[in-house]
Amino acid sequence: MASPTTTRESHSESSAHRSSDRVREILSWYSSDNPGTKGNLARMLNHGTLAGTGKMVILPVDQGFEHGPARSFAPNPAGYDPRYHFDLALEAGCNAYAAPLGFIEAGAAEFAGEIPLILKLNNHDVLHDEKDPLSAVTGSVGAALRLGCAAIGFTIYPGSSMASKMYEQIRSLAEEAKRAGLAVVVWSYPRGSAISKAGETAIDVVAYAAQIAAQLGAHVLKVKLPSDHIEQEEARKSYEKYAIPIGTLADRVRHVVQSSFDGRRIVIFSGGAKKDNDEDVLNEARAIRDGGGFGSIIGRNSFQRKRPEALKLLRRIMAIYAGDTP
Amino acid sequence: MASPTTTRESHSESSAHRSSDRVREILSWYSSDNPGTKGNLARMLNHGTLAGTGKMVILPVDQGFEHGPARSFAPNPAGYDPRYHFDLALEAGCNAYAAPLGFIEAGAAEFAGEIPLILKLNNHDVLHDEKDPLSAVTGSVGAALRLGCAAIGFTIYPGSSMASKMYEQIRSLAEEAKRAGLAVVVWSYPRGSAISKAGETAIDVVAYAAQIAAQLGAHVLKVKLPSDHIEQEEARKSYEKYAIPIGTLADRVRHVVQSSFDGRRIVIFSGGAKKDNDEDVLNEARAIRDGGGFGSIIGRNSFQRKRPEALKLLRRIMAIYAGDTP
Amino acid sequence: MASPTTTRESHSESSAHRSSDRVREILSWYSSDNPGTKGNLARMLNHGTLAGTGKMVILPVDQGFEHGPARSFAPNPAGYDPRYHFDLALEAGCNAYAAPLGFIEAGAAEFAGEIPLILKLNNHDVLHDEKDPLSAVTGSVGAALRLGCAAIGFTIYPGSSMASKMYEQIRSLAEEAKRAGLAVVVWSYPRGSAISKAGETAIDVVAYAAQIAAQLGAHVLKVKLPSDHIEQEEARKSYEKYAIPIGTLADRVRHVVQSSFDGRRIVIFSGGAKKDNDEDVLNEARAIRDGGGFGSIIGRNSFQRKRPEALKLLRRIMAIYAGDTP
Amino acid sequence: MASPTTTRESHSESSAHRSSDRVREILSWYSSDNPGTKGNLARMLNHGTLAGTGKMVILPVDQGFEHGPARSFAPNPAGYDPRYHFDLALEAGCNAYAAPLGFIEAGAAEFAGEIPLILKLNNHDVLHDEKDPLSAVTGSVGAALRLGCAAIGFTIYPGSSMASKMYEQIRSLAEEAKRAGLAVVVWSYPRGSAISKAGETAIDVVAYAAQIAAQLGAHVLKVKLPSDHIEQEEARKSYEKYAIPIGTLADRVRHVVQSSFDGRRIVIFSGGAKKDNDEDVLNEARAIRDGGGFGSIIGRNSFQRKRPEALKLLRRIMAIYAGDTP
């Protein structure tokens, strides 16, 4: 027979869901996963403005739980309503929307099948904020299936004295998720008594955090943008001896991507706290793009802006990733 | 906040996955189901050429198991390759592709996330063909999840002395599928020692078969196109006393739709054996459309034609359902 | 259908849910049951027009499955829509509404908490009608909980060669239902190769059927109205030797009530096929009342009439049970 | 105690159980839940004096366990008898009654089906009172079903170092409860070594506590009435920058409601310790009403008053919520 892959080039309207060659390449990296998991990765990669580009912009809204409602939503009170975020993610053309159980339950039926969902399975509040934090497991794989999610999300804190417990939790949850055909997204945020504040975003630590998440079997890794600080003395020797370029943000992104199985795991970067100047956000996106990163997970810089500004910013970010603007 | 429902009308490129009002209306009929199941129904309703119209054309290929390979694929040998059918369904813009375990396993990874899949969980061969048939359960809900399917499919044979066993099998499988957020598609094909050959497509029997599938909790019902024959004497009294219109095919489709919870369950119609004349197939589609049916499940009339002819025919059928042609 | 949201009246005093002395007396008969089951019996006894009287009128609609859609709904096509029956039961002031899985799923969310529901867990169609029938188990206790039902319903056919299998099924299902706090309603319909057609409603057989259902642990028994025929020769000797009065319908109802643990189980009577003359239905209700029966389960004589006629008839029946009319 | 059987009034019209438009609107917020859970929410919303208004007054009596018997019941010794509280809740027209296992077991059969019950699944005593408390899980979903409850209740202490454990317990119990069609009520009471005494009712902390309970998937949230104190410095910046109105109690209630998914979760407020002056209690109810709160959970201010005074006060509170008095 004629190979079915030879007729893919002309994307007619009806074949809008065909994966692009780039998406197929990305999926090929996950060759140990079953078609269900691959399909859910494809659902995310094929959704929204960046569909087919292999790039991703995800809207995450867990700050209500992690920071409290006023800190999260007072800047743009429309965000108190859980449905606002489903709608924002859809309208902005995000690849997926990630949130804890309550927020997903509050909109999953109304927006059924409209946008890939990531159920964040663990959460931590700051009413009791430990030096060595351990998030509570507040969701389950069963809930992710019941709510129609494409993936589970899970946060690990490498550097916390509780890290091993989190690694074991995600081992078990990821195993269950993969069996059920879900994808696994891991937020890897170094934090804890053994790490300095600067160390949390140090290039050696962030690259290490990405490696750990990848080794734990995550399909999609989310890390913070790294600084040029180096936290660990043993690591510093290597960075210096081998002159690993970490001078620019793009350099550092490139190193983190390299540390994520030489770019064979999807690694995306967190936008961090809300920035008043859009250009700062856009420049970060340019550095991620130039460093070969796969995209951004942008929470506060989207939902804490008024809707028109958020849509405008997200679209400019996506244009950068899509290669439509410099 | 601005109501998220107010901005649905203008479908921008990025919001291609927004459900239309018609799809939202259809989903509202399944109010006992969880968002996962609603989402998978939406995935099927929002895929392909008929996305958003509330109509469906599904490609089913279980004839290899049910009738044997030569009878099934010799007319168009490309169909021996399982990948052919995924590609055909995609290229034709079908809403979903349905097949037994082996065929799905043979292509699910390659086409991951590209087209909604229905794993047919039971199958029957004709090497031992009973008067009162009972299909074997050859798949599972776990397999459907592992393979990334949107729905399970199941065949019942009302009229078979084994019907009760099949009803109990689908009860249990549907319960498991619904819990896991999958949709349930039931092929309801009257057959067995208590029914004449003509009775298998008699209007009273087909309407009854649709009712049974709906009462068993199916989300999507598939029945054969009914003739104007009436099989059961007790039923004939009702058809005559209440002058139920069954004169035209559209009349009979309308009655089957009414028998499917007054049109509140998606009921689609089987194309049956391959017809040499395309117009016969198209006229059936017109009758289904005119009678308020939700679409067709077209196997032999698509995959037994050469690819270009099949694509042409499927596109003409979809144009009829879409209202683009008379 | 008239929208159910248009007729919401103002709410009455706060103590409307107190059980009457009669309801408390009835509940005392079920002293082996847990408070959950007692509560669900109370929910049925305290709902609708007959709330608190200890009498019940239940609307059952399983004929779509049992007899086919046209025979069931053509007389009043509004009944093709599953929501029609929820609304009819509510508007008529019935104590509960009973139906198979599909019909319950199609309305349980929309009418959540408005009327006690009975999920009929087994069903039988007439496309294959055996001399010794065995219904298929088409629902589960889990589904009853998920759908918010007050009770499970189950049909047994004493006299069928398959009766033992049904007795064992209800044993297991009732055990599970009682543990979960649900009530158990058993339809006991003698039928099978060992019983003549006349025997199916013979007084000895109906009384026996009631006794069997009670011995199986049913909380509510449903039997057909008995004729004065006596089917079993051994039984005839007793009826004659002890001169058991069976001359009038009220006499026979009294004997069936006596056979239902001396009236310590709720036994209600089936209305049977649709009657053209309302008075025939009303006279049956009078006989049931006079014989000490607990009420009626009225399907075809309600949903096969046009809505206004059905409401009128059901209200007249309830007035008879309430003692408001002779 | 006065016998509960002496005050049975005549029953109102048959459609008393229809949900009002407001109740239907509230139920629509829980679109991820099954009809069983929706039905149990409806049972609570449709019960008692406030039936149909969307407002709730719940009687909780867990102080025997939480504070000890004399502190709880000496002010009104009738309350030592568990039946007293069922009767009080019924007579006052409360929407539901909440208590630990022992109290529910001691009356659930006698009051079967008369008032929606909430089984409090965890409890804590003050014989060993930790700085960072963890309640013991003293009930189960199985017990809630067996006892005929409409909901499970669970207390979390955000701010306790044990909070994560409680979040994980309610995750698992809520999942089981929702599957069985029960509703989930969460008491969210900030407390622990990281929070000052004033901080326990600080507006930022109470709003945060409501958000956490909602994100954990609770259907009904119960929090304490907030003061205008702000506990967390990071939060203070948001309250000041965005000038969130917290000057009056109604303002603060409004902010807590907003923090409960923009008012799309039922949030009710705790009355706290017994107040000698009824007007203080009534003014709180007015502020809750004016701020858009859904009602009160009033324990000590009801059962620690003599029955006539308690009934009078509860009725005046309900009149405020019903809008019958200013």
Next chain:
Amino acid sequence: MASPTTTRESHSESSAHRSSDRVREILSWYSSDNPGTKGNLARMLNHGTLAGTGKMVILPVDQGFEHGPARSFAPNPAGYDPRYHFDLALEAGCNAYAAPLGFIEAGAAEFAGEIPLILKLNNHDVLHDEKDPLSAVTGSVGAALRLGCAAIGFTIYPGSSMASKMYEQIRSLAEEAKRAGLAVVVWSYPRGSAISKAGETAIDVVAYAAQIAAQLGAHVLKVKLPSDHIEQEEARKSYEKYAIPIGTLADRVRHVVQSSFDGRRIVIFSGGAKKDNDEDVLNEARAIRDGGGFGSIIGRNSFQRKRPEALKLLRRIMAIYAGDTP
């Protein structure tokens, strides 16, 4: 039929097992329990010298485990033999005999069916005596059934930092026991780092301990005789404000009974350490009787006396409870 409750007063020989009105009244308090559990409560209430009076004297022998053999049995070495205690309980006319697994296994067959047995499911030794003790679970519901026991026994230590764990253990064991038709006896002994030595028998603490056991779902509560000490300052305010009489031992017993669901749970009192003077023991029994207590659990004061003295003392105690002596 003649009501079975009218012929109870004269206990004929054949009706020796008929429950008295008092026993029936007591059983009515356990209305959430199944007939199995009610039956086992009845077996204890209807056994021995106090049968039918509603009073109980139980022989417990767990000191071998709790205190060591010499401390327990050297005063009366016959007690080293497990059979001695079965025989003593029988001969003295006790209602039941309670012991750990080994003691029960050593006599259950020999005395099969002769005396109600209570299997103590947890035990604690003093070879490692913690400030905050946690007993080990040394038996199971399965063992209780296998050994023919009427009840399980379980010790909680309110006030221990481990109390929550014990509450969760008894929650789970009680649930299992009740399902199997066993009764649940809870020893509630305040103890731990948060309670002073005097506090262990303080009236407020003992009343609280009884309340906790009742809220945990115990059928029979066993507490220590309370002193007039008040341990908790918050509690003291209530005792003083409401002038709760605690001056005499009978007063205090009365308050504990009140704290046990207003006397609707069987609460019995522990004799404590062996007293040399019989009159001290008898005076305690008189106070228990006068305060409305349900009886005594007398271990060391029976089995550490020589058999004749023990029998004599136990009979005198029973005569007090029976009202035969002042």
